[in-house]
Amino acid sequence: MQVERIADVVRQGGRLSFEQARELYLHAPTSLLGRLADDVRQRLHPDGVVTYIIDRNVNYTNVCVARCRFCAFYRPVGSPEGYTLGFDEIFRKIEETIALGGEQLLLQGGHNPDVPLEWYEDLFRQVKARYPSFRMHALSPPEIIHISRLSHLPPETVIARLVDAGLDSIPGGGAEILVDRVRRLLNCYNKATADEWLNVMRLAHRAGLRTTATMMYGHVETIDERLEHLFRLRDLQDETGGFTAFIAWSFQPSHTELGGVEATGVEYLRTLAIARLVLDNFPNLQASWVTQGGKVGQLSLAFGANDMGSVMIEENVVRAAGAEYCMDEYEVVRNIENAGFIARRRNMHYDILGEPMFRLQKVPRMLQLAVARADGRGGEAEDLRRYEARSPEARRRRALPQ
Amino acid sequence: MTSALALGDLEARLAAGEPLTRGDLERLFDCPDLIEVGVVGEAALRRRTGSEITFCRVLETRDGRVPAELQAGEIRIVGDPASVDDAVALVRQAASAANGTPVTGFSLAWLVDRVGTDDASLTRVASALAGAGLTALAEVPLDLPLEVSRLVKVVAALREGGLAIHRLTITAAPQGRTRLDFVERAEQLAREAGDIRAFAPLPRVDPVDVPSTGYDDAKLVAAARAGCPSIERIQVDWQLYGPKMAQVALTFGAGDLDAVAAVDDPSLGPRRSAVADIDRQIRAAGGDPVERDGLYRRRG
Ligand code: SF4
Numbered sequence: 001m002q003v004e005r006i007a008d009v010v011r012q013g014g015r016l017s018f019e020q021a022r023e024l025y026l027h028a029p030t031s032l033l034g035r036l037a038d039d040v041r042q043r044l045h046p047d048g049v050v051t052y053i054i055d056r057n058v059n060y061t062n063v064c065v066a067r068c069r070f071c072a073f074y075r076p077v078g079s080p081e082g083y084t085l086g087f088d089e090i091f092r093k094i095e096e097t098i099a100l101g102g103e104q105l106l107l108q109g110g111h112n113p114d115v116p117l118e119w120y121e122d123l124f125r126q127v128k129a130r131y132p133s134f135r136m137h138a139l140s141p142p143e144i145i146h147i148s149r150l151s152h153l154p155p156e157t158v159i160a161r162l163v164d165a166g167l168d169s170i171p172g173g174g175a176e177i178l179v180d181r182v183r184r185l186l187n188c189y190n191k192a193t194a195d196e197w198l199n200v201m202r203l204a205h206r207a208g209l210r211t212t213a214t215m216m217y218g219h220v221e222t223i224d225e226r227l228e229h230l231f232r233l234r235d236l237q238d239e240t241g242g243f244t245a246f247i248a249w250s251f252q253p254s255h256t257e258l259g260g261v262e263a264t265g266v267e268y269l270r271t272l273a274i275a276r277l278v279l280d281n282f283p284n285l286q287a288s289w290v291t292q293g294g295k296v297g298q299l300s301l302a303f304g305a306n307d308m309g310s311v312m313i314e315e316n317v318v319r320a321a322g323a324e325y326c327m328d329e330y331e332v333v334r335n336i337e338n339a340g341f342i343a344r345r346r347n348m349h350y351d352i353l354g355e356p357m358f359r360l361q362k363v364p365r366m367l368q369l370a371v372a373r374a375d376g377r378g379g380e381a382e383d384l385r386r387y388e389a390r391s392p393e394a395r396r397r398r399a400l401p402q
Numbered sequence: 403m404t405s406a407l408a409l410g411d412l413e414a415r416l417a418a419g420e421p422l423t424r425g426d427l428e429r430l431f432d433c434p435d436l437i438e439v440g441v442v443g444e445a446a447l448r449r450r451t452g453s454e455i456t457f458c459r460v461l462e463t464r465d466g467r468v469p470a471e472l473q474a475g476e477i478r479i480v481g482d483p484a485s486v487d488d489a490v491a492l493v494r495q496a497a498s499a500a501n502g503t504p505v506t507g508f509s510l511a512w513l514v515d516r517v518g519t520d521d522a523s524l525t526r527v528a529s530a531l532a533g534a535g536l537t538a539l540a541e542v543p544l545d546l547p548l549e550v551s552r553l554v555k556v557v558a559a560l561r562e563g564g565l566a567i568h569r570l571t572i573t574a575a576p577q578g579r580t581r582l583d584f585v586e587r588a589e590q591l592a593r594e595a596g597d598i599r600a601f602a603p604l605p606r607v608d609p610v611d612v613p614s615t616g617y618d619d620a621k622l623v624a625a626a627r628a629g630c631p632s633i634e635r636i637q638v639d640w641q642l643y644g645p646k647m648a649q650v651a652l653t654f655g656a657g658d659l660d661a662v663a664a665v666d667d668p669s670l671g672p673r674r675s676a677v678a679d680i681d682r683q684i685r686a687a688g689g690d691p692v693e694r695d696g697l698y699r700r701r702g
Contacts, residue, residue, distance in 0.1 A: 265646030295616030302436035340434030
């Protein structure tokens with residue numbers, strides 16, 4: 001009865017309190033949660049359009065000093081498997097992305113002490129000079145904090161300099177669960193506390209950037225902590241209105257120090273649905289087919305999602321933790337249309353760009369996602385020699401004659 | 403999008419114990435409101451078998467070898483032996499190490515390919531396989547080009563030879579609502595042959611470049627549950643469909659998880675599963691787990 005009363009609050013367009021959200025998340029049948037979330041999606045997107053973006057998810061370095069316990073992707077400084085891409089490699093990836101109809105790079109990486117602020121500035125400037133309309137959706141809040149610490153500059157200055165160089169928007173990675181108890185257990189408190197993560201987003205929104213927000217659940221957090229995460233995001237969105245979308249995914253345990261088992265598919269759909277209900281001020285919710293697979297990814301469209309996320313083209317982080325799913329533009333569109341929606345391409349701001357690209361031009365099929373380096377090589381690119389390094393290994397390496 | 407009550411009448415008719423027509427199943431399959439499809443599928447499931455969800459740990463063997471420490475509820479011989487004699491030898495080897503665990507194996511497609519559809523020949527071969535220790539034919543693929551009336555006779559002939567026939571499958575099928583043809587065939591066969599315990603409606607071969615979608619799979623599961631009252635369990639294959647889709651199928655009407663790994667094999671990645679994990683997955687989908695064996699008997 002309590003659940004039904006709360007469901008009525010949602011049906012009448014009311015806002016959920018923490019306790020009401022908790023009651024629904026814990027006790028509402030999955031079909032009711034889905035029904036309510038789907039109704040909210042329909043209210044927000046009555047045109048029946050489901051969007052997606054063609055962009056490439058490039059991880060420019062896997063060298064990282066943060067050592068999060070849930071991460072299977074990073075390599076410590078000095079590891080022979082550590083890599084940092086060169087500008088030419090990144091330009092090549094941009095050109096491949098443009099050939100597939102893409103218009104943006106999602107650029108994120110490890111906290112590499114040997115990649116200074118100037119490297120990012122030069123990269124962004126050169127990208128903008130070569131590909132003026134191409135967009136850089138880059139550097140999650142913990143990376144901004146890392147660069148801020150490396151350069152001894154406040155985060156707002158780092159953001160301002162990066163925007164000046166060509167940064168267009170900031171991805172919502174690194175949020176995990178925005179509760180410091182959890183962040184300490186995951187060893188990601190030092191890379192960014194919950195307040196620090198939110199503050200970078202606040203600064204970015206104030207600087208006129210739009211950003212996304214994420215949640216990685218299913219590890220050490222409690223249900224209340226998941227909800228606290230959502231409510232903290234909702235509060236910041238009330239304040240700034242700068243988030244374009246929310247994306248939830250389950251912790252991928254394979255090859256990580258933390259280990260354990262992955263949250264189930266049903267739990268994903270319930271979590272997505274409760275996020276749709278709590279985050280009433282977020283216009284868009286993405287389906288995470290990269291972690292859930294194409295089938296459950298598509299089912300997300302019935303549980304509150306109105307966006308199929310990115311075609312990706314390349315993926316390194318989730319794959320390192322054992323999940324490997326691929327959907328090219330044909331597949332994304334086929335899944336959207338099969339679910340009864342209209343498929344439209346978008347940009348990061350969720351402006352509609354038009355019909356599926358493959359209906360406008362010939363686009364090759366892509367049955368496997370690319371990786372950062374096809375040959376799996378470690379090592380940093382030559383052009384990094386021009387930049388100051390922090391680690392003794394890199395200083396020595398860069399001092400050697402070429 | 404349709405209204406929230408687009409399928410409300412189907413729910414009511416299922417609750418009243420009325421059978422659904424082909425037209426009803428098409429409405430269910432074509433309904434864009436997936437949540438409501440799920441409500442119908444789940445209501446049909448609850449009505450048929452309550453909250454109990456069965457699962458079976460299956461040890462698949464291609465060469466008849468069976469490990470000594472066995473947790474499986476079923477030993478299933480997979481593959482297509484070159485001859486009936488080879489099949490009998492495989493069964494004998496597997497059965498000698500089975501220690502009471504039911505040994506199943508082979509597809510009706512293989513048997514028909516080797517023996518034809520003559521009743522007497524089928525009974526003779528079934529008898530040879532049963533004599534070697536085979537308890538059940540592993541699957542009857544409904545996409546076999548045989549009329550249901552013929553299939554009923556084939557099933558009877560095999561049973562006469564001593565083999566149990568419990569499980570209907572689909573090997574490959576075109577996508578879309580034509581898959582409902584198999585739901586109808588399954589129900590007809592189960593009604594006429596009797597004692598069909600499980601129907602796995604999701605095809606075992608899914609094209610890599612254009613796989614079936616989550617919506618279509620979920621709708622097919624719901625349609626199978628609503629359209630096959632004569633079959634106890636709608637089944638999903640844990641390893642073939644993966645834990646995520648298999649678990650979600652439990653909220654659309656599936657009531658049995660087949661092919662749960664019998665040994666903890668890390669090479670299976672997330673598709674491997676300790677019993678504790680299966681238990682967690684079933685409970686998270688709102689069900690009560692019950693382990694069964696290859697003859698659909700409750701274990702433990
Ligand atoms: S999640 Fe990011 S910050 Fe943490 S260890 Fe991995 S690469 Fe480094």
